[in-house]
Amino acid sequence: xxxxxxxxxxxxxxxxxxxxxxxxxxxxxxxxxxxxxxxxxxxxxxxxxxxxxxxxxxxxxxxxxxxxxxxxxxxxxxxxxxxxxxxxxxxxxxxxxxxxxxxxxxxxxxxxxxxxxxxxxxxxxxxxxxxxxxxxxxxxxxxxxxxxxxxxxxxxxxxxxxxxxxxxxxxxxxxxxxxxxxxxxxxxxxxxxxxxxxxxxxxxxxxxxxxxxxxxxxxxxxxxxxxxxxxxxxxxxxxxxxxxxxxxxxxxxxxxxxxxxxxxxxxxxxxxxxxxxxxxxxxxxxxxxxxxxxxxxxxxxxxxxxxxxxxxxxxxxxxxx
Amino acid sequence: xxxxxxxxxxxxxxxxxxxxxxxxxxxxxxxxxxxxxxxxxxxxxxxxxxxxxxxxxxxxxxxxxxxxxxxxxxxxxxxxxxxxxxxxxxxxxxxxxxxxxxxxxxxxxxxxxxxxxxxxxxxxxxxxxxxxxxxxxxxxxxxxxxxxxxxxxxxxxxxxxxxxxxxxxxxxxxxxxxxxxxxxxxxxxxxxxxxxxxxxxxxxxxxxxxxxxxxxxxxxxxxxxxxxxxxxxxxxxxxxxxxxxxxxxxxxxxxxxxxxxxxxxxxxxxxxxxxxxxxxxxxxxxxxxxxxxxxxxxxxxxxxxxxxxxxxxxxxxxxxxxxxxxxxx
Numbered sequence: 337x338x339x340x341x342x343x344x345x346x347x348x349x350x351x352x353x354x355x356x357x358x359x360x361x362x363x364x365x366x367x368x369x370x371x372x373x374x375x376x377x378x379x380x381x382x383x384x385x386x387x388x389x390x391x392x393x394x395x396x397x398x399x400x401x402x403x404x405x406x407x408x409x410x411x412x413x414x415x416x417x418x419x420x421x422x423x424x425x426x427x428x429x430x431x432x433x434x435x436x437x438x439x440x441x442x443x444x445x446x447x448x449x450x451x452x453x454x455x456x457x458x459x460x461x462x463x464x465x466x467x468x469x470x471x472x473x474x475x476x477x478x479x480x481x482x483x484x485x486x487x488x489x490x491x492x493x494x495x496x497x498x499x500x501x502x503x504x505x506x507x508x509x510x511x512x513x514x515x516x517x518x519x520x521x522x523x524x525x526x527x528x529x530x531x532x533x534x535x536x537x538x539x540x541x542x543x544x545x546x547x548x549x550x551x552x553x554x555x556x557x558x559x560x561x562x563x564x565x566x567x568x569x570x571x572x573x574x575x576x577x578x579x580x581x582x583x584x585x586x587x588x589x590x591x592x593x594x595x596x597x598x599x600x601x602x603x604x605x606x607x608x609x610x611x612x613x614x615x616x617x618x619x620x621x622x623x624x625x626x627x628x629x630x631x632x633x634x635x636x637x638x639x640x641x642x643x644x645x646x647x648x649x650x651x652x653x654x655x656x657x
Numbered sequence: 658x659x660x661x662x663x664x665x666x667x668x669x670x671x672x673x674x675x676x677x678x679x680x681x682x683x684x685x686x687x688x689x690x691x692x693x694x695x696x697x698x699x700x701x702x703x704x705x706x707x708x709x710x711x712x713x714x715x716x717x718x719x720x721x722x723x724x725x726x727x728x729x730x731x732x733x734x735x736x737x738x739x740x741x742x743x744x745x746x747x748x749x750x751x752x753x754x755x756x757x758x759x760x761x762x763x764x765x766x767x768x769x770x771x772x773x774x775x776x777x778x779x780x781x782x783x784x785x786x787x788x789x790x791x792x793x794x795x796x797x798x799x800x801x802x803x804x805x806x807x808x809x810x811x812x813x814x815x816x817x818x819x820x821x822x823x824x825x826x827x828x829x830x831x832x833x834x835x836x837x838x839x840x841x842x843x844x845x846x847x848x849x850x851x852x853x854x855x856x857x858x859x860x861x862x863x864x865x866x867x868x869x870x871x872x873x874x875x876x877x878x879x880x881x882x883x884x885x886x887x888x889x890x891x892x893x894x895x896x897x898x899x900x901x902x903x904x905x906x907x908x909x910x911x912x913x914x915x916x917x918x919x920x921x922x923x924x925x926x927x928x929x930x931x932x933x934x935x936x937x938x939x940x941x942x943x944x945x946x947x948x949x950x951x952x953x954x955x956x957x958x959x960x961x962x963x964x965x966x967x968x969x970x971x972x973x974x975x976x977x978x979x980x981x982x983x984x985x986x
Contacts, residue, residue, distance in 0.1 A: 341861070344858075344861040348854055352854060451692050452698075453690065454692060454873075454876075457899065562850045562854075563850050564880045564884075565876070565880075567847055567849050567876060568847055569844065569847045570847060570848065572847065572848040572850070603851075603854075607851075607855050608858045608862075610836065610838070
């Protein structure tokens with residue numbers, strides 16, 4: 337394995353990481369505020385569909401992105417309404433959102449385009465093109481770091497950088513602002529926040545809305561950045577891998593980056609080497625694809641430090657009388 | 658042949674009474690979905706062609722999950738649909754159980770053999786069509802390395818892979834075929850993002866022609882190949898038009914013909930195994946206005962020669978599904 341191959345695998349890992357990272361951060365906001373969200377998959381799917389449809393009709397990928405975010409926000413509002421206002425079961429609401437998105441995207445797609453739930457293939461301005469970062473070509477000559485910068489860091493679609501910037505932003509917002517402190521408190525002990533005279537409902541809605549925004553970007557990236565159009569069920573379980581990454585990262589932003597990158601890397605390696613031979617043992621690609629789940633189970637079982645979810649997670653807040 | 662005439666008259670009479678009894682044919686699509694631009698869509702085209710030519714109507718059903726199969730078959734059989742055509746190997750086991758319960762209903766299964774007295778099994782010699790695709794890939798490739806991306810990891814898709822390898826190796830014994838499968842669950846048929854990444858991974862290893870036998874995942878493979886300026890090969894339906902000038906060819910399975918003929922025969926559809934091979938033009942490599950500039954005269958000549966040899970039996974393309982091994986690797 338030479339350096340160029342390593343760079344190609346890392347490059348692929350960054351692309352595969354991005355939707356996971358965005359969805360993982362979305363889950364982080366929501367769950368830190370005490371609202372479990374297993375509807376990440378459904379929100380991404382809806383966003384992918386909305387983004388691809390609007391981009392196909394208008395020819396503008398930016399309008400597509402806005403539509404994707406809007407589509408995801410609508411489902412986030414449904415989740416908020418069900419689990420915050422009406423104090424329903426958050427897991428059931430999430431499952432319902434996944435089913436709703438799975439059916440609705442195909443139905444609407446068939447109605448609008450008549451292609452059986454697919455959108456037409458996108459081309460030109462209806463897709464996100466790669467961005468070459470400044471000096472990428474000039475620095476390519478620098479040994480080791482030059483090609484790394486040009487291949488792995490530069491040349492991705494804009495949404496990849498949005499996702500990367502979202503990590504420090506999330507850290508700053510959650511751990512260095514008053515809003516963040518309150519948001520985390522709502523997930524741990526909502527009664528104390530309420531006692532302080534801050535609205536629990538409003539904070540939780542804010543968190544769910546941010547989750548919707550991030551899922552929207554993730555879905556738009558899948559449909560208009562990584563591929564060129566929507567295909568039914570195209571999220572293919574990425575929302576659930578993102579949840580696994582969230583547990584793996586123990587609900588913290590920087591480890592979320594690490595966990596999603598690791599999971600992206602597993603997939604990239606499995607793509608590159610379908611069967612890895614280590615001496616007499618052959619590791620099939622199925623194992624690599626299952627590795628994120630296996631690792632999550634190990635973390636949950638408490639072998640590598642305990643993963644403790646926000647204490648008030650999953651419980652609707654009822655004001656004491 | 659008076660005997661044949663009687664039979665034909667009988668069949669016609671049967672068809673007539675069938676028309677009176679309003680026995681509609683039915684078509685069931687597998688999990689890939691009716692508009693997968695590939696296998697199921699070809700079946701859909703066959704049904705639509707029959708509808709346009711005869712003015713008849715047919716029932717259709719799209720599978721949403723594995724659990725629906727038996728229920729779907731029984732419901733259609735009980736509503737009097739006849740014949741019932743289903744696409745996909747996955748119906749095999751279920752049909753084997755259901756068919757004996759409805760002896761008066763004819764079933765047609767595509768891509769699988771089910772031995773029941775009222776079932777017609779339509780199988781395609783994908784290995785032969787893929788062999789031709791392999792020859793074309795070998796001649797179009799500059800690097801000598803080509804790729805194959807399969808959908809779900811099942812013997813049927815290995816059959817495509819194995820035929821492709823044989824055709825490629827027969828033309829370029831020193832070359833290399835890279836192989837990837839998308840996954841082991843039905844989700845592998847609908848993951849264009851992963852398809853695109855697999856295509857990039859193969860490309861970075863030198864592949865400059867990639868054959869995708871992966872349903873909706875293949876859309877991502879063809880897209881990435883077109884974006885990166887390499888060639889791709891489509892499957893099942895003619896996919897040359899998806900990226901004109903950048904899809905080398907498509908390995909076409911005439912699923913539409915199988916459906917059309919079953920619908921036309923109606924209740925008189927003949928039970929048994931029906932092989933759609935190169936000789937009966939059941940499989941072919943598509944050449945049309947979208948890819949004619951890519952197909953050189955030598956390539957066409959090589960394909961024609963191989964076709965003739967396969968039809969005459971001079972070249973025996975190994976079928977992976979007979980023994981689950983491939984002679985070339």
